[in-house]
Amino acid sequence: MILLWGLSADTPLAAVRDALEQQGHPIAFIDQRTVLDTEVELGVGLSVEGRVRTRTQVIDLSTVTAAYLRFYSSQQLPVVERAGQGSDAWHHAADVDDAMMSWAELTPALVVNRPSAMASNDSKPYQAALIRSSGFAIPDTLITTDPNAASEFWVRHGTVIYKSISSIRSIVSRLTPEHMERLDNVTWCPTQFQQYIPGNDYRAHVVGEEVFACEVVSTADDYRYATRQGATVEIRPYTLPKRIADRCVALTTALKMKVVGIDLRCTPNGEWYCFEVNPSPAFTYYQNTTGLPIDEAIARLLAGASPV
Amino acid sequence: MIVVIANNYDETARALVARWAAYDARLFTCSDLSVCGWRCYLSDYKSSTVVIAGQEVAQEEISGVFTRMHGVYAEELVHIVPADRVYVAVEMTSFLLSWLSRLTCPVLNQPTSTCLSGPNWRQEQWMYAAAHVGIPVRPVRRRVALASRNVSEDESPMPGPFTVTIVGDRYFGSADEALTTQARRLADAANVDLLAVQFSGSEAGSFFVGANTWPDVTADEVADAVVDYLQRGRLR
Numbered sequence: 014m015i016l017l018w019g020l021s022a023d024t025p026l027a028a029v030r031d032a033l034e035q036q037g038h039p040i041a042f043i044d045q046r047t048v049l050d051t052e053v054e055l056g057v058g059l060s061v062e063g064r065v066r067t068r069t070q071v072i073d074l075s076t077v078t079a080a081y082l083r084f085y086s087s088q089q090l091p092v093v094e095r096a097g098q099g100s101d102a103w104h105h106a107a108d109v110d111d112a113m114m115s116w117a118e119l120t121p122a123l124v125v126n127r128p129s130a131m132a133s134n135d136s137k138p139y140q141a142a143l144i145r146s147s148g149f150a151i152p153d154t155l156i157t158t159d160p161n162a163a164s165e166f167w168v169r170h171g172t173v174i175y176k177s178i179s180s181i182r183s184i185v186s187r188l189t190p191e192h193m194e195r196l197d198n199v200t201w202c203p204t205q206f207q208q209y210i211p212g213n214d215y216r217a218h219v220v221g222e223e224v225f226a227c228e229v230v231s232t233a234d235d236y237r238y239a240t241r242q243g244a245t246v247e248i249r250p251y252t253l254p255k256r257i258a259d260r261c262v263a264l265t266t267a268l269k270m271k272v273v274g275i276d277l278r279c280t281p282n283g284e285w286y287c288f289e290v291n292p293s294p295a296f297t298y299y300q301n302t303t304g305l306p307i308d309e310a311i312a313r314l315l316a317g318a319s320p321v
Numbered sequence: 322m323i324v325v326i327a328n329n330y331d332e333t334a335r336a337l338v339a340r341w342a343a344y345d346a347r348l349f350t351c352s353d354l355s356v357c358g359w360r361c362y363l364s365d366y367k368s369s370t371v372v373i374a375g376q377e378v379a380q381e382e383i384s385g386v387f388t389r390m391h392g393v394y395a396e397e398l399v400h401i402v403p404a405d406r407v408y409v410a411v412e413m414t415s416f417l418l419s420w421l422s423r424l425t426c427p428v429l430n431q432p433t434s435t436c437l438s439g440p441n442w443r444q445e446q447w448m449y450a451a452a453h454v455g456i457p458v459r460p461v462r463r464r465v466a467l468a469s470r471n472v473s474e475d476e477s478p479m480p481g482p483f484t485v486t487i488v489g490d491r492y493f494g495s496a497d498e499a500l501t502t503q504a505r506r507l508a509d510a511a512n513v514d515l516l517a518v519q520f521s522g523s524e525a526g527s528f529f530v531g532a533n534t535w536p537d538v539t540a541d542e543v544a545d546a547v548v549d550y551l552q553r554g555r556l557r
Contacts, residue, residue: 049467057445058460059452101467108465115445115463132434138363138419139434154363156416158372162360179415181408200357201401202409203416 014076015315018043018113019083024297026083032312041072048087049102053112061119074116079123079318123318130269131292135180140290147264149287152207160196163206172209185235212280215251218296219265220272220310224258226251227303248302257285272311322382323551324349324373327389329397333539334389341548347374351393354413355400366423385551386428388438427554430513430534439513439534451529454506458529482519482530488546489514499525
């Protein structure tokens with residue numbers, strides 16, 4: 014059985030669910046919206062066993078051969094927030110999430126993706142070192158609390174971008190002269206600056222051994238927020254050079270994940286940079302524009318997992 | 322220089338820094354991340370400069386790091402405007418993960434992507450790992466239900482735990498050699514060099530009770546072993 018855990022309205026999760034149903038595979042869906050009615054039992058010794066009970070089903074976790082996780086913090090659900098911080102509902106929501114994540118870390122089933130593997134994305138420079146180890150170029154990077162160092166880095170590279178170190182408020186922006194008067198603020202918290210890399214953007218979704226790539230054409234510094242920045246974005250299917258596609262697969266394996274979205278840029282000189290590996294990609298944004306069958310590939314990956 | 326990384330209210334960390342004064346031990350807290358002087362170049366890491374105990378130092382001066390912090394807490398950041406404290410705490414924690422993971426000196430324990438001071442495993446994860454390195458276990462059970470919020474229901478009460486503390490290649494706790502070997506095996510499975518492993522007794526065949534990457538380091542022999550590790554790393 015294939016387990017899906019997340020919100021029913023989550024587009025990637027819904028797409029994979031539809032693909033699995035069309036392919037005729039048995040699935041069990043745990044909807045986070047019903048967290049207050051969800052019960053979890055776990056038993057761990059040499060093996061992992063357990064059950065999940067919802068309003069409508071009882072799931073024997075030992076029968077799960079694969080799982081696709083697109084979970085959010087259950088404490089942020091409206092019904093839990095209304096109950097209030099510190100309420101039984103609030104604690105229960107956290108306990109359900111924790112129990113499910115514990116199972117996800119330990120189950121021998123195929124998990125897309127295990128929570129600890131996804132956590133590398135929570136520190137961009139930490140992940141960047143792993144990316145570089147896989148053979149991709151990464152932008153020259155300075156993390157500093159020294160405004161003078163930031164200025165020198167800017168002068169050295171001519172064009173510089175800044176972005177969050179974590180995955181919060183992670184919008185890529187270019188430094189402009191207007192930022193000079195605020196540069197002293199870096200003293201309060203280490204801030205990440207990177208050389209601007211000119212070139213064409215690509216997004217590669219890796220699903221197991223398969224790679225689905227597209228070219229992204231945009232004038233925005235961060236095409237994910239093109240509309241907010243008053244820019245346009247166009248996404249087209251693209252075939253990566255084999256060596257780059259292979260490197261994407263190897264990077265995904267090195268990061269101990271099964272499905273990722275990899276942000277790439279190819280310079281006019283033909284050098285390939287990797288900016289980030291997204292451990293829970295919202296692939297439908299790209300699929301809907303290009304027709305790339307990413308949901309079907311994820312469904313095949315999940316369905317192809319061996320019985321535990 | 323030995324750096325002890327700790328949250329602001331960690332009195333044990335302050336005591337260790339005082340104890341290790343002869344080794345030029347210094348206390349690092351999140352306040353040091355709000356001081357001009359950090360310059361970390363990912364392409365030339367060894368040339369980086371950092372701020373320890375309010376002073377700018379060359380990164381190469383650091384000979385060992387003892388991390389007593391899971392992450393930076395927003396509540397500690399009293400010098401940051403309230404609306405930004407959560408964001409800054411996450412940024413600082415993410416930065417420290419990157420910084421610590423790239424140090425070439427001994428770091429106890431090595432950070433993981435989920436925790437600055439080593440694997441932040443749940444009881445179930447420790448139990449599973451212990452079972453898989455051959456330590457006798459009694460399965461741990463957890464039931465989560467809104468009507469009855471119980472966590473970790475063991476099958477039967479365990480006797481009082483007996484602790485073996487691992488520091489690098491040394492161990493503390495008068496236990497059967499079998500237990501010290503098992504404790505070291507568990508530490509290897511978790512990729513840590515500082516670990517307290519609790520057993521149901523001191524004799525061979527005792528059950529695994531729990532493990533903790535934050536053992537009590539106030540005992541003289543353990544504190545001495547920690548600073549010795551930070552001086553030379555683990556002998557293999």
